[in-house]
Structures are given as C-alpha cells and as structure tokens.
Amino acid sequence: MSGLSTGILRGAALETRTRWHLWAVLVLIFVSVWNALGNLTPGVGFWPNAVHAVVLSGVLSSCGMAGLAALTGGREQQRGLSYLAGMSSVPAWWLPGAQLLAMVAWASLAYGFVAVAVVVRVLFEAPAGDIGISGWLAGWCAVVAWTVLGYSVGRLWPSRFTAPLAAVVPFAVYVVHYDLVGHTGYLLFPFLDEIVTPYALPQDGLYAGQAVWLAGVAVAGAGVCLARLLSRRATIGVAAVSLGLAITGVAVLSPLHGRFHQPALSAAESARLSTVCTTSHDLAICVHPAFESALPEVRNTFTDTAARLAHTPARVTRLVQQERNSTPAPGTAPLYLDDLRPGRVEEAREELISSLTDFKACNLTQDNPRTAALTELVQQWLAHGRADASAVAGLPEPTTELRTAQQTINGWSSGQGGTWLGDHWDAFRTCTLSGEDFR
Structure with a gap:
C-alpha cells in the first residue's frame, strides 16, 4: 500500500511539472493577487477585511482552475490514449487520482500565493482585528471544490468545449446566486461581494459552515469522478463522507438566514470599538485600532474646526469614529471613516460640517x-x-x-x-x- 501511495504521489509530482500548467497558474496567480489587493480597504490594516479580500479573489482562481482541471481531466480521451491505462498493472483509479491530486496542489499553490501577498501587504498597515482561520479555509475549500468539479466534468465529458464552460460556471454561480439573498443558498459559496469593516463583520460560523459544506462538495466531485473505478464499498464510503460534510455545513449556515453581516451596531456599541485616543487642546479624538495611523492627520484636520465651533450650540469636545447612520452622544461628533485613501480625512471633515445645517x-x-x-x-x-x-x-x-x-x-x-x-x-x-x- 505504501508503494502505491508513493507511486500516486510521484504521478502527481510529474503532472505538476507540466510546463503549460505552470504558465497557466502563474497568470492566474498574477490576476488573483491584483484582484485581492484591489479588494483591500485603502490604507487600513484590518485582518477580517484582508481575509475577505483573499476569499473574494477566489472567484477568479476558481474559474481558472476549473477550466484547467477540466482540460486535464479530458486530455487522455481527447488524444485517444485511454487504452494505455489498461496496459498498466496499477489500479484503474491511479491516473485520475494522480491528476486530481496535482490539480488540487496547483489550486492550493495559487490560493496560497494570493494569501501570502495580501498578508505581506497588510502587515505594513499595523493590522488590527482577528486574523481567524475559518475564512482562509473557506476560500481554499471553494477553490479546491471548483477545481475538483472541473476535473470531474472534464473526465466525464471530454470535449473541446468542456474547459471553457467549466471556467465560466463558477463566475455564473457568483453572479446568479445574488438572487438568493435572505436564503441559505446565498451563503453556500464564500465569493460574496460584501463590505467588511470594523462595524460590519461576517456572522459567526459563516466561514466555518462554508468550509465544511464545500469540503463535502469536493469529496462528492472526487467520488463522481472515480465512481466507476472504485469498489462499491469505497464508493459508499465516499458518498457517506461527502453527504455528512454537506449536511453539517448547511446546518451551520441555516440559522444565519441568508445574511452575511452580523446585526448592525448601535451608536454606543460602535463608539466602544474606538479605543485608540488622543487629545488636542480641548478635543478628544478616538478611532478604531485599524485606523490608528490616521490619528495625526485627524488631529491636524479637525482641531481648528472644533475650536471655531466652541461658542456655538454644536460645540465638540469629543470626536469618535463610529458606524454611519448612528446617532452620536451629546457633545460627541461622529467621525465617519470608511477608508484612508488620500483626502479621505478631509472628506470626513466636510461631511461633519455639512451635517451642521438642517x-x-x-x-x-x-x-x-x-x-x-x-x-x-x-x-x-x-x-x-x-x-x-x-x-x-x-x-x-x-x-x-x-x-x-x-x-x-x-x-x-x-x-x-x-x-x-x-x-x-x-x-x-x-x-x-x-x-x-x-x-
């Protein structure tokens, strides 16, 4: 058995050395990294947002890997080389198993490069928040699941049209499933174009449920691909595992009622998150830890404005970052900062001044x-x-x-x-x- 395991690993290693695989994955990595970095909140180091940026970029990785896997799965049949498998002494499932393992390795490599690139970028922003594990895992499971499904479709339907269609399906699901907002089906795949901020976080258990469900999908895809090549007992075992994982994942997601975000925070709750403070003359300024780097600019931008309001009914003694559409406490002015792109702090000042008029x-x-x-x-x-x-x-x-x-x-x-x-x-x-x- 150990010899067979070593053999399949060697086969997977040989498959990963294919030059066109390498170039395809390199292009995919470049595009996915570009997309993930573009999804980050400008100037803000916040781990939940970084995780979501990596996960969301997975839709491009999934499209590319599904098409690449479908092309690999149907390669022998399209070239008329399927008969060679019967001339070997190794089990019938050895070749598809090695190819599938190689495709999963390529998918993991692509996803890993994107994750590392985003982590390195965010580390320069002195990030705050919980880095978590389930979010990274959910994104990886999604890319792997689409890769496995693409390979299975390519092996079962070896056509020149299979790879392009397999590459389009993940994006089509990404677009169409927005009609399911409010239903559990909306949360089945993690490629959700939602905004993640310190005041709008994913619900607890969301990523974990998605990871478990998608693991079940990946196992089911592998089982369908190898069903004719495995023993009946092995097929039943694979089916049981995939069904158990899928049901467990859906059970975790169902109580979330198809909503991505946690319930909206009240003004007091969002203000309590602003724990990094400084004082400038008679003005106390507090921001979320993820926006700590903006404190000097906020102080320089708002201090004089607060002084000019000192003899008016709108006198400000505290400036506190909080969620939009929440009513500030008396004597407290809200600071609405969604990102830290150049000029954003000045825009926040203009927004505060505009709010003074009826x-x-x-x-x-x-x-x-x-x-x-x-x-x-x-x-x-x-x-x-x-x-x-x-x-x-x-x-x-x-x-x-x-x-x-x-x-x-x-x-x-x-x-x-x-x-x-x-x-x-x-x-x-x-x-x-x-x-x-x-x-």
Whole structure:
C-alpha cells in the first residue's frame, strides 16, 4: 500500500511539472493577487477585511482552475490514449487520482500565493482585528471544490468545449446566486461581494459552515469522478463522507438566514470599538485600532474646526469614529471613516460640517443661490479658516455681496468668528443668512 501511495504521489509530482500548467497558474496567480489587493480597504490594516479580500479573489482562481482541471481531466480521451491505462498493472483509479491530486496542489499553490501577498501587504498597515482561520479555509475549500468539479466534468465529458464552460460556471454561480439573498443558498459559496469593516463583520460560523459544506462538495466531485473505478464499498464510503460534510455545513449556515453581516451596531456599541485616543487642546479624538495611523492627520484636520465651533450650540469636545447612520452622544461628533485613501480625512471633515445645517430647511432655500452661497462661505471658514467666493459652486462670478461677506470672514480671528457664528447659528443652520449679517 505504501508503494502505491508513493507511486500516486510521484504521478502527481510529474503532472505538476507540466510546463503549460505552470504558465497557466502563474497568470492566474498574477490576476488573483491584483484582484485581492484591489479588494483591500485603502490604507487600513484590518485582518477580517484582508481575509475577505483573499476569499473574494477566489472567484477568479476558481474559474481558472476549473477550466484547467477540466482540460486535464479530458486530455487522455481527447488524444485517444485511454487504452494505455489498461496496459498498466496499477489500479484503474491511479491516473485520475494522480491528476486530481496535482490539480488540487496547483489550486492550493495559487490560493496560497494570493494569501501570502495580501498578508505581506497588510502587515505594513499595523493590522488590527482577528486574523481567524475559518475564512482562509473557506476560500481554499471553494477553490479546491471548483477545481475538483472541473476535473470531474472534464473526465466525464471530454470535449473541446468542456474547459471553457467549466471556467465560466463558477463566475455564473457568483453572479446568479445574488438572487438568493435572505436564503441559505446565498451563503453556500464564500465569493460574496460584501463590505467588511470594523462595524460590519461576517456572522459567526459563516466561514466555518462554508468550509465544511464545500469540503463535502469536493469529496462528492472526487467520488463522481472515480465512481466507476472504485469498489462499491469505497464508493459508499465516499458518498457517506461527502453527504455528512454537506449536511453539517448547511446546518451551520441555516440559522444565519441568508445574511452575511452580523446585526448592525448601535451608536454606543460602535463608539466602544474606538479605543485608540488622543487629545488636542480641548478635543478628544478616538478611532478604531485599524485606523490608528490616521490619528495625526485627524488631529491636524479637525482641531481648528472644533475650536471655531466652541461658542456655538454644536460645540465638540469629543470626536469618535463610529458606524454611519448612528446617532452620536451629546457633545460627541461622529467621525465617519470608511477608508484612508488620500483626502479621505478631509472628506470626513466636510461631511461633519455639512451635517451642521438642517437638511430639510436648506432644501427649502436651495432655489436661492445667494443664501446657499453665503452658507457655503461660512462652511469654508469652518474647514480652512478662510473663505473664497470664487470657489462657491454654481456661481460663475462672485457678487458684490459675496465679496463683502468674504472680506468680513477673512478678517475674523478664531474667537471673533466663533462668536459671530454663535450669534447667527439659527440662520446658518437653516441656510437663511443674508448680506446684512456680514456688515
């Protein structure tokens, strides 16, 4: 038995040395790594997001490996060499077993390269969060399962059309299964184009259930491929194992009700995740550990704005990163940072300043460009300490009224501007400022 095991391993090793396999897998690795790195949240080191990026890139690996495996599975039949297997003293399942093992090795190598590339990239961002095991395993099981299924189809249907069709099927399933959102079927494959952030994590048990289910699919695919070549007892054993794994995986996924994410966090729950803090003058700033590298930029960007709001009803003493659409605590301003691409912190400041105005009231005055422009000048001052009438959107040329307001605003000290804004807060909040307010 040991001699047979050694022989099948040698056969698999010979199969992996095929040059066209090597070039195909190298191309697949390049494309998958490019896709995985593109799925990472810019500038943020967060392990759950990294895991999801690797898993999601598996759809490309699955397509490529399914097509490659189908081509390998039907190679002997297409070349008319099947009769050679009967001239050998080794068991009939030896050749397909060696080929299948080689394809699984190639799939594992491709997936492993993607995982290593992402890990190395994320390590430069001082990552936070739980790296986990089940997510990596679920992605690997998915790529292996599609590889095994591709080989089985190629062996059972040796046609020149088999490989292209096998390569398309994983992507077709990836697209079509979005119609199953809310049902267990949506979660059967881990290639889900969802967003993973510190405030939107996959449900507990999701990846584990997917890994077990997909392991059952892989075993079933191998069993179908080798069914005619195995003994009845071995076939029944393979069927029992695959069925047991598949049922167990589905049983784990069923209570999740077809939802990828954990229940939404409340404002207090999301704020408690922001445990990395710093203080700048009278402003305390707290962010999630995954965004710790942004603290200096956040401090430099928001400190002056908070000082300009000190004498208004919107006075800010704490700036806390939290989930969107959650109501902050009194005296606390929400910091909405989804990523750390260049300019994102400034966008968060603009978002905070825009939230100071009453959306419904300002909508009633949106047809009056004069009042909207005056409000925008004050918003410019809150952000940058200066106003520029020529930068107001929708006005080809600043009016005399706007130039006067600009001159007044640019003459303020921080204390004068804060006092003025406190006195005119209601008009600013409702977008009803007039030129008289700046004289």
